[in-house]
Amino acid sequence: MHTATIDCLLDYDVASPTHFLFNIEAAFHDSHKVLEERLSVTPSVKVRHFCDERNGNRFFRLDAPRGLLSVNYHARVELHHAPVPLYLDEVPVTAVPDDAMRFLMPSRYCESDIMSRAAQQLFGHLPLGLSRVRAIESWIHDSIHYLPGFSNSTTTAQEVFVQRAGVCRDFAHLGITLCRALNIPARLVVGYVYFDEPPQDFHAVFEAWLDGRWVMFDATRMAPIDRLVRIGTGRDAKDVAFATIFGGVTMLRKELTIDQGDIRPGEAFSSQPAVLTA
Amino acid sequence: MHTATIDCLLDYDVASPTHFLFNIEAAFHDSHKVLEERLSVTPSVKVRHFCDERNGNRFFRLDAPRGLLSVNYHARVELHHAPVPLYLDEVPVTAVPDDAMRFLMPSRYCESDIMSRAAQQLFGHLPLGLSRVRAIESWIHDSIHYLPGFSNSTTTAQEVFVQRAGVCRDFAHLGITLCRALNIPARLVVGYVYFDEPPQDFHAVFEAWLDGRWVMFDATRMAPIDRLVRIGTGRDAKDVAFATIFGGVTMLRKELTIDQGDIRPGEAFSSQPAVLTA
Amino acid sequence: MHTATIDCLLDYDVASPTHFLFNIEAAFHDSHKVLEERLSVTPSVKVRHFCDERNGNRFFRLDAPRGLLSVNYHARVELHHAPVPLYLDEVPVTAVPDDAMRFLMPSRYCESDIMSRAAQQLFGHLPLGLSRVRAIESWIHDSIHYLPGFSNSTTTAQEVFVQRAGVCRDFAHLGITLCRALNIPARLVVGYVYFDEPPQDFHAVFEAWLDGRWVMFDATRMAPIDRLVRIGTGRDAKDVAFATIFGGVTMLRKELTIDQGDIRPGEAFSSQPAVLTA
Amino acid sequence: MHTATIDCLLDYDVASPTHFLFNIEAAFHDSHKVLEERLSVTPSVKVRHFCDERNGNRFFRLDAPRGLLSVNYHARVELHHAPVPLYLDEVPVTAVPDDAMRFLMPSRYCESDIMSRAAQQLFGHLPLGLSRVRAIESWIHDSIHYLPGFSNSTTTAQEVFVQRAGVCRDFAHLGITLCRALNIPARLVVGYVYFDEPPQDFHAVFEAWLDGRWVMFDATRMAPIDRLVRIGTGRDAKDVAFATIFGGVTMLRKELTIDQGDIRPGEAFSSQPAVLTA
Structure with a gap:
């Protein structure tokens, strides 16, 4: 049984009264159980919570006055990631559940409507199933240069x-x-996970619908995603931004501390390829 | 009290077995009451219906075998469009309902995240409210050339x-x-409406959230939108495509007949600017 | 010794007086010798010729009055394409001639500045030389769907x-x-060549600088490019448009007849891979 | 009579042998007369000069070995900018000289082929001539936020x-x-000019062909462009990059010192609107 302890500190310099929408709390999701959590906001303003029922994402909104805004989220969670079998079939479109159909559509940052030929060329000849999505994950890992900035x-x-x-x-x-x-x-999917490239930051990965379940993939291979604490699930990044800010604001600090107990710097992948065990 | 009678015929040549997702039925929405409707699909295949609860969009899915697929939707509805007041305030972001926040985000075909400066320059100096969105509607009408193809x-x-x-x-x-x-x-919003430019086709307009209600705007000014029979509501066109087709298919016919009783060719706007009456 | 006979007919409906820039005459280039040529323009307007000395492209300009404009170019040329050796080295940048350096730069339709990583991934591991550009040509042929419209x-x-x-x-x-x-x-490079996909049209291919010469490649493989009659050479299509039109004009006809003597429909490639003979 | 003294220092850390193409020397152009100039390159490598005859741009090329590369260009020039009249006509396309036609075409960073409607809407109603290009310049100045990075x-x-x-x-x-x-x-046009926003850097402005001459415009209004020492003229930035580098290189320093005698910090525009004097 793994646990994770998260501390997320966000400080902003608010130039004029500004509305914030945050998505930094551990989601309602069966891959973890929240043992304790604490959200503090300074100065003391009214914080309104709501949940996107379809995805389990928890948001909170607040109006920040001019000046410094500090948001601090602390949580300790118990992780219950289901192991990923070695073999999973793809699901023919006709069998995709109604409420998963929207995850077949293009979205702001995912123009799948113009990439069908390219996708077919690269992966159309492969056997269908988990291994094909693994091939996509590997191809991205090998082809895209990880280049902050x-x-x-x-x-x-x-x-x-x-x-x-x-x-x-x-x-x-x-x-x-x-x-x-x-x-x-x-x-x-965005979440908290020990990230093998400091500084710690929110991590983003993707999930594919295979054989009746959502399976997580991380083409960066920089984090042990079987330890990820899910914050949000959406069509793409616009659905799960950690902060959407309606005003003139300067971020002063984003500091994440993610303690996953047994994982130490440089050892993030000692447990790999655990995600592949059936 | 206005009524509208709709006939929508869609014929496809299906080259190989193909899954279809249709969104052509009158939505569950209080702007109309369905008096009668009939959906027929040839050949006889199993048709599965579902509704996107958040928006009232009604979808149906089917697996078409190789050969001709004909879909025919007929409906007669009674229209209950609420009149649009002459004055409506904008809603400060803090007062936007939680479930409308997603309509502030960019989407596949609406890159609002890169157009804030342009929008501010064009419309930032105007008084807030309905008149500002009317100014956007007019600007689009005057600036964008209606050019099929x-x-x-x-x-x-x-x-x-x-x-x-x-x-x-x-x-x-x-x-x-x-x-x-x-x-x-x-x-x-997509819907059926008598369109002042033959051939009749699905129409697309937009809605803005003003003063606690969704108000419809049509920058083409080609249809009497107070007569629109709503089919779908979404972030953009990908959410409400009349047909999403997963296979190799050729459309043979798209024929819409929209009878709005008192509106005849060339008279579509005799009733304008009724949409503006308080 | 091959010859080619070209007839190019272009008809326009000119809505208001319009300036035209044409580039349809056989270029000044040592891959062919013009045996005869004739340009006729109806109505009779002043035609001004000029040549882009750097590339050998021949342009003519004219002011068309309102009404019908007909341009007819006829030429008979003797082809002198140099055979392409089987092996050619790439040229290190330091040895690229000064006046070829501009063909290393990105241009309107060729954004090479954003594709260096992709190009390296696909072709960076291959031995340098003609065979690498052949690999590019083949990859395009195999990967890009020829899809008019x-x-x-x-x-x-x-x-x-x-x-x-x-x-x-x-x-x-x-x-x-x-x-x-x-x-x-x-x-x-754009030119006239018997094109194995009717109707006949201007053809566009590309040239790469290898071992001190420009070598032609045709990733469509639809025409015998060792028979191409060169019209224009440029950074990309904007430099060698067959017609650049400054006004409101409708094209009524574009009819090309290209007689290459021994090549008949369906036989365009009987002579291939002649382009590869050393 | 104005003079300008320029010192341009460029230092690079060259990771592996690399070819450089530089365009930092004062152009061959009648807007200035070079009184003295000096180019030094360390380490001592062969420097090959060439000139783009059509534009007067002076380039030099060199192969840098692994290690530090320092390029230092010093020049003193006498400025001979022609005054810009208050009134200048536009030139109908038919009267545009043959060798200026290429400056009507779109280029890598200037997609004029897709912006004709927008340009017509914004500026099509204005009287033709210098004042219309001034209107473009002003519109850009007022509409585009100067935002480094x-x-x-x-x-x-x-x-x-x-x-x-x-x-x-x-x-x-x-x-x-x-x-x-x-x-x-x-x-x-790129050049050296005292730039009212430190640090000093290469400046880029544009020229339009009006009444038989090229007239310079600076929509940033950050520099006295009647004092600009021209380096390069081209279709867009790709033609006149100050350095085009074919290899793995890190820039360590770009330091420009531009002494324009009578212009001191904060006074760059004391001489304005001299550019407008007839």
């Missing part, structure tokens, strides 16, 4: 495919796009 | 803004994008 | 790379882009 | 138009694009 918050999968560089979010968007282009439902 | 199913609002040409869907996407860029929730 | 006059190589469809001009632009991204000077 | 070396005019932010090069590209879209030949 190259992309920005408006970069799309198409651009990543052409320019072959990006960060975790870009890797995930490209994975989602290639899956959808092959009629495999796919979606973005 | 110019754009295609992957054209985005950014491209429309640069190239200044498109069809109803493009006009609507640009309206949505400019609204969202100004922090006004906005979404796409 | 898919692209338009503003489509760029990046879009072709993502969407994997286009026509000869798109195939050539992508070839140019991949070469430049690998530091191989490359340029567009 | 927002754009990068692959940003195009279309993106600047949509996103409304950029640096001098982006301002110039947009000016070029809007001019070309209105059939006014336009081109990029």
Whole structure:
């Protein structure tokens, strides 16, 4: 049984009264159980919580006055990631559940509608199933250069495919796009996980719908995703931004501390390929 | 009290067994009451219905065998469009309902995240409220050339803004994008309406959230939208495509007959500006 | 010794007085010798000729009055294509002639500046030389779907790379882009050649600088390019458009007749792979 | 009579032997007379000079070994900028000289082929002539946010138009694009000029062809362009990059010192609107 302890500190300099929408709390999701959590906001303002029922994402909103805003989320969770079998079939579109159909559609950062030929060429000849999505994951890992600062918050999968560089979010968007282009439902997951490249930051990975379940993939291979504490699930990054800010604000600090007990710097992958055990 | 009678015929040549997702039925929505409706599919295949509860969109799915597929939807509805007041306030972001927040986010065809400066320049100086969204609607009407064949199913609002040409869907996407860029929730509506430019086709317009209600806008000004029979509501066209087809298919016919009783060719706007009456 | 006879008829409906820039005459180039040629323009307007000395492209300009404009170019040429050796080295950048350096730069339809990583991944591991550019040509042939009507006059190589469809001009632009991204000077060539897919049209191919000469490649493999009658050479299609029109004009006819003597329909490639003989 | 003294220091850390193409010397151009100049390169490598005859741009090429490369260009020039009259006509396309026609075509960073409708809407109603290009210059100045770090070396005019932010090069590209879209030949100029926003850097402006001469415009209004020492003239930035580098290199220093005698910090515009004197 693994546990994870998270501390997330966000400080902003708010130039004028501003509305914030945050998505930093551990999701309602059966891959973990929250043992304790604490959210504190300074100054003391009214915090309104709501949950996106379809995805289990927990949001909170607040109006920050001019000045410093500090948000601190602390949680300790028990992880219950289901092991991923070695073999999983793809699901023919006709058998995709109604509420997963939307994860076949293109979205802001995942232009699957223009990449069907490319996806077919690269992966159309492979046997269907988990191994095909693993092939996508590997291809992205091998083809896209992990290059912080190259992309920005408006970069799309198409651009990543052409320019072959990006960060975790870009890797995930490209994975989602290639899956959808092959009629495999796919979606973005963001979460907390010990990240093998300091500084610690929110991590983004993707999930594909295989054999009746969502299976997680991380084309960056920089984090032990069987330890990820899920924050949000969505069509792409716009659905699960950790902060959406409606005003003029400067971020002063983003500091994440993720303690996963037995994982120490440089050892993030000692447990790999545990994610593959049946 | 207005009524509308709709006949929608869609014929496809299906080259190999193909899954279809249709969204052509009158939505569950309080702007109309369905008096009668009939859906027939030839050949006789199992048709599975589902509803997107959040938006009231009704979908049906089916597996078509090789050969001809004919879909025929007939409905007669009674229209209950609420009149639009002459004055409506914008809603500050903090007061936007939780479940409307998603209509502030960029989507596949509406890149509001890169158009905030442009939107501010064009409309930032105007008084807030209904009149500002009317100004957006007018600006699009005056600036974008209605040009069938110019754009295609992957054209985005950014491209429309640069190239200044498109069809109803493009006009609507640009309206949505400019609204969202100004922090006004906005979404796409597709429906049946007598269209003042034959042939009859599905129409696309946009809605903005003003003063606690969704208000409809049509920057093409080609149809009496107070008579629109709503089919679907979504973030953009990908959410409400009339047909999403997973296979190799050729459309043979798309024939819409929309009888709105008192509206005859060339008279579509005799009732305008009824949409503005308080 | 091969000859070719060309007839090019272009008819336009000119809505208002319009300036035209044409590039349809056989270029000044040592791959052919013009035996006879004739240009006629109706109505009789002043035709001004000039030559782009750097490339040998011949242009003519005219002001067309309102009404019908007919342009008819007829030529008979003797072809002197140099055979292409089986082995050719690439030229290190330091040895690229000064006046070929511009063919290393990105251009309107060839965004080589954003495709260096992709080009390296696909072709960076191959032995340098003619065979590497042949590999690019083959990859494009195998990967890009020849699909008239898919692209338009503003489509760029990046879009072709993502969407994997286009026509000869798109195939050539992508070839140019991949070469430049690998530091191989490359340029567009348009010309007349018997095209194995009716109707006859202007053809576009690309040239790469190898071992001190320009070598022609045709990723469409639809025409015997050792019979091409060169019209223009440029960075990309914008430099060598067959007609650049400054006004409101409708094309009524574009009819090309290309007689290459011994090549008959369906036999365009009987002579292949002659282009490969040393 | 004004003079300018320039010192340009460029230092690179060259990871492996690399070919460089530089364009940092004062151009061959009648807007200035070089009184003295000196180019030094360390280590001592062979430097090959060539001139692009069509534009007067002076380039030099060199092969740098592994290690530090230092390039130092010093020049003192006498400025002979012709005053710009208050009134200048536009030139109808038919009267544009043959060798200026290429400055009507779209280029890598100036997609004038997709912006004709937008340009017509914004500027098509204005009286033709210098005042119309001044209107373009003013519109860019007022509409585009000068924001270092927002754009990068692959940003195009279309993106600047949509996103409304950029640096001098982006301002110039947009000016070029809007001019070309209105059939006014336009081109990029880079040069040395005292820049009212430290640190000193290469400046980029644009020129339009009006009444038989090239007239310079600076939509940033950050430098006294009647004092600009021209380095290069081209279709866009790709033609006149100060350094094009074919290898793995890190820039260590770019230090420009531009002494324009009578202009001191904060006074760059004491002489304005001299550019407007007839």
